[in-house]
Amino acid sequence: MKYTRIAALAAIGVAASLSLTACGGNDSGKDSSSKRSSSSSSSSSSSSEDGSKAESGSDSDSSKSKAGGAKSGSGQDTKAGAGAANGATETGGKVTFCKTQDLAIDARDAATDEASGRIDITMINRGSTTCSATGFAGVDIKDTDNTSNPIERGNAQPRITTLKPGDAAVFNLAYDIDNTGDSLTHPTDILVTPPNETHTVSLKWPAGAGEIKGAYTDVQVYPTHTTK
Structure with a gap:
């Protein structure tokens, strides 16, 4: 057990x-x-x-x-x-500059006295649209010796010059008149290039316009403005 x-x-x-x-x-x-x-x-x-x-x-x-x-x-x-x-088209209220081919251009004697010579150059818009001729035109004066002399700008501010079809703009050439008969300049033509253009037209020096006193550097061109 x-x-x-x-x-x-x-x-x-x-x-x-x-x-x-x-x-x-x-x-x-x-x-x-x-x-x-x-x-x-x-x-x-x-x-x-x-x-x-x-x-x-x-x-x-x-x-x-x-x-x-x-x-x-x-x-x-x-x-x-x-x-x-x-763009170069009429957009947003902007207009193109007038083309030389659309402008009828001529020159005339506009002197008001025998001391101050002035030639008015008129440009009429013959195109079908509104264009701008604002600014200074390029101007050369051609002499009998076949030289071309660039004309300097006068002391003036350009004015807005917008031309509708048929409207005209004008600009002036200003100079002193030589009454001695001994002027050294003998202008025959005025070569005009509208503002902001590259194509030039040749205009005859206006018959009866006074002779230029001094040299072509004494002539001045003024900006365009409307005739209205």
């Missing part, structure tokens, strides 16, 4: 030991599983953040690209608008 009790107690001890070992193994498994789960979760979170950052960077680059494209387009539109504003 004594042997039986000892054996039973020994069996109980073995069973208890096995029970404790089993419990310890379960806890270890739980900890390991928990750690793996936490690591997986951390890895997933990090991957998600990296993906989010990458996506955010992509959006930012895309936004910058769009902004750059808009800026470039805006510049092109501005240039196109500037090109249209500077």
Whole structure:
């Protein structure tokens, strides 16, 4: 009987030991599983953040690209608008300068006394549209020796000179008259280039106009104005 009790107690001890070992193994498994789960979760979170950052960077680059494209387009539109504003057609209230081919031009003696010479040069708009003759015409006087002498501008400010079809503008040449008969100038023609034009017309020096005192550098041309 004594042997039986000892054996039973020994069996109980073995069973208890096995029970404790089993419990310890379960806890270890739980900890390991928990750690793996936490690591997986951390890895997933990090991957998600990296993906989010990458996506955010992509959006930012895309936004910058769009902004750059808009800026470039805006510049092109501005240039196109500037090109249209500077067009040579009648746009937005602006008119082109009168073309030489559309102007009937003549010259006449307009001196009011024997001391001050004046020649009026009239330009009539024979075109079909309104044009501008504002400014100074280019003027050269041709002499009998076939030289052409440019005439200097007088001290005067140009006035707005807009010509409707049929309207006239006039500008003047002014000089002192030489009554001695010893003038060194012998003008034959007046070469006129309307304001902002490149085509020139040749007009005869008006018959009866007084001789020029001094040199051609003493003659002055004044800006255009309307006759109304």
